[in-house]
Amino acid sequence: MKYKVLxxxxxxxYLMYLQKMIDWESMDCDICGxxxxxxxxxxxxxxxxxxxxxxxISMSNMNxxxxxxxxxxxxxxxxxxxxxxxxxxxxxxxxIKLSVFDxxxxxxxxxxxxxxxxxxxxxxxxxxxxxxxxxxxxxxxxLDSGGFTRSDMNTIASHRYVVVLFKKKTEIxxxxxxxxRKFLRQYLPEQDVxxxxxxxxxxxxxxxxxLLDQWxxxxxxxxxxxxxxxxxxxxxxxxxAIGNIVDGIERLQETYQNAKLVKENRIKMVGEVNSYxxxxxxxxxxxxxNQDDVNVLIKAFEMKKYNKVDELIEKMFALSRNQMFSYxxxxxxxxxxxxxxxxxxxxxxxxxxxxMLSTSGNLLSDISMCSTKDQMLDIVKNYIYEIFSAxxxxxxxxKKEVLAAKIEKYLQQHYADQSLSVNQIxxxxxxxxxxxxxxxxxxTGQTIIQRLEEIRLNKAKKLLQEGVYKNxxxxxxxxxxxxxxxxxxxxLICGCTPSNYQKTKGK
Numbered sequence: 409m410k411y412k413v414l415x416x417x418x419x420x421x422y423l424m425y426l427q428k429m430i431d432w433e434s435m436d437c438d439i440c441g442x443x444x445x446x447x448x449x450x451x452x453x454x455x456x457x458x459x460x461x462x463x464x465i466s467m468s469n470m471n472x473x474x475x476x477x478x479x480x481x482x483x484x485x486x487x488x489x490x491x492x493x494x495x496x497x498x499x500x501x502x503x504i505k506l507s508v509f510d511x512x513x514x515x516x517x518x519x520x521x522x523x524x525x526x527x528x529x530x531x532x533x534x535x536x537x538x539x540x541x542x543x544x545x546x547x548x549x550x551l552d553s554g555g556f557t558r559s560d561m562n563t564i565a566s567h568r569y570v571v572v573l574f575k576k577k578t579e580i581x582x583x584x585x586x587x588x589r590k591f592l593r594q595y596l597p598e599q600d601v602x603x604x605x606x607x608x609x610x611x612x613x614x615x616x617x618x619l620l621d622q623w624x625x626x627x628x629x630x631x632x633x634x635x636x637x638x639x640x641x642x643x644x645x646x647x648x649a650i651g652n653i654v655d656g657i658e659r660l661q662e663t664y665q666n667a668k669l670v671k672e673n674r675i676k677m678v679g680e681v682n683s684y685x686x687x688x689x690x691x692x693x694x695x696x697x698n699q700d701d702v703n704v705l706i707k708a709f710e711m712k713k714y715n716k717v718d719e720l721i722e723k724m725f726a727l728s729r730n731q732m733f734s735y736x737x738x739x740x741x742x743x744x745x746x747x748x749x750x751x752x753x754x755x756x757x758x759x760x761x762x763x764m765l766s767t768s769g770n771l772l773s774d775i776s777m778c779s780t781k782d783q784m785l786d787i788v789k790n791y792i793y794e795i796f797s798a799x800x801x802x803x804x805x806x807k808k809e810v811l812a813a814k815i816e817k818y819l820q821q822h823y824a825d826q827s828l829s830v831n832q833i834x835x836x837x838x839x840x841x842x843x844x845x846x847x848x849x850x851x852t853g854q855t856i857i858q859r860l861e862e863i864r865l866n867k868a869k870k871l872l873q874e875g876v877y878k879n880x881x882x883x884x885x886x887x888x889x890x891x892x893x894x895x896x897x898x899x900l901i902c903g904c905t906p907s908n909y910q911k912t913k914g915k
Contacts, residue, residue: 412440414458416449446470465492571667572615577644650683690732702748790843812851
């Protein structure tokens with residue numbers, strides 16, 4: 409961040425000396441102008457808005473103290489550093505009353521100038537940070553409460569605003585927000601955009617941009633964020649959701665809600681950077697649920713027409729490709745469907761219904777982590793299948809543990825069936841295919857197929873040890889399609905052929 413410096417002295421040679429005394433550029437300072445008297449200094453300060461003014465005292469057409477007094481009356485925020493060749497207490501007294509930043513006695517050397525400048529910059533940075541924090545706290549209040557609580561807040565209310573939500577692999581700590589703002593300035597220069605970081609809410613970061621460039625568009629913002637993603641792959645940014653641009657701070661909630669809409673619907677769009685314009689083509693009208701929808705769903709499930717069940721869930725939860733997605737709508741529909749299914753089966757245990765409804769928070773968390781529409785649809789289907797299973801005979805206890813135990817029991821009972829498949833288990837246990845696979849792997853560390861083969865081989869080992877049956881008979885008794893395949897799998901997993909195993913382990 410550059411600091412604009414105005415030099416004021418009636419001696420041209422001294423002005424030239426000041427410009428060359430130190431390396432201003434290395435200290436992020438830019439000499440924006442040189443004035444030769446107090447009157448000229450006041451005029452240039454109004455026009456150039458410097459951050460720091462080095463002001464000589466003894467000048468014609470308004471001396472340095474008079475110019476400083478005038479700037480203070482006009483509420484100019486520049487830090488004034490007085491320079492004088494006269495070591496007079498009266499000058500110092502007046503300078504203190506005018507709240508000048510420092511008082512340098514000529515001739516001063518490079519170190520004195522540098523030390524004073526560093527202290528001045530530190531104070532400017534602290535004031536800017538405090539002002540930024542105050543503005544960010546105000547903006548956060550505005551988003552959290554849906555309105556404004558302090559009408560006298562000095563915000564940049566005349567500018568256009570846009571809210572951006574983003575996901576990062578590691579959240580940005582609150583104490584690192586100035587570092588993050590500085591990072592953003594590489595792609596959105598401060599002269600065009602002022603950026604406010606409001607921390608992390610609901611698992612994603614929140615940025616508010618005040619657009620200082622009147623011509624900036626959503627397309628410009630998207631290009632900037634795409635460049636950020638391309639240039640900084642190691643930063644761990646996953647996606648950005650950009651709301652609409654609004655005129656005036658009173659419409660901040662509008663762009664925030666639309667950024668959330670973009671976030672929710674990013675799974676239906678291409679790329680990691682999306683804006684409000686990208687969701688506009690999506691259909692916004694939801695087909696409200698009715699009793700007939702639930703009745704058809706229940707009937708299809710009871711008849712084990714799972715393809716039909718899946719189609720109905722996609723329709724009921726508005727998860728079709730061209731339909732605008734809404735977390736709130738999905739959760740509300742889940743409440744309705746759950747209650748209707750429990751009511752249909754006249755489920756008596758109110759506590760069980762309350763427990764099932766309480767999982768809506770888990771549902772919301774699960775779908776918010778999805779990166780594709782198909783993932784989201786699978787998760788919603790899993791929850792609905794679980795409701796049916798609960799109503800049609802699932803035991804109490806930890807549902808995932810119970811389900812894994814039921815799968816294990818089913819495998820133990822049907823391992824000899826050569827046609828046994830996950831789809832068959834799905835139909836018998838009333839759970840969706842991908843859900844059964846995922847839960848069993850979570851609970852046991854094995855896939856269903858891995859466990860099935862383990863059971864078959866363990867049974868085969870016992871039969872081989874008995875020494876009663878031929879290998880072809882054992883293959884058939886343990887669910888293998890033929891003796892050759894059985895022998896091949898046995899050797900691969902057990903490390904020896906069935907015959908050798910029988911010789912070493914048999915009776």
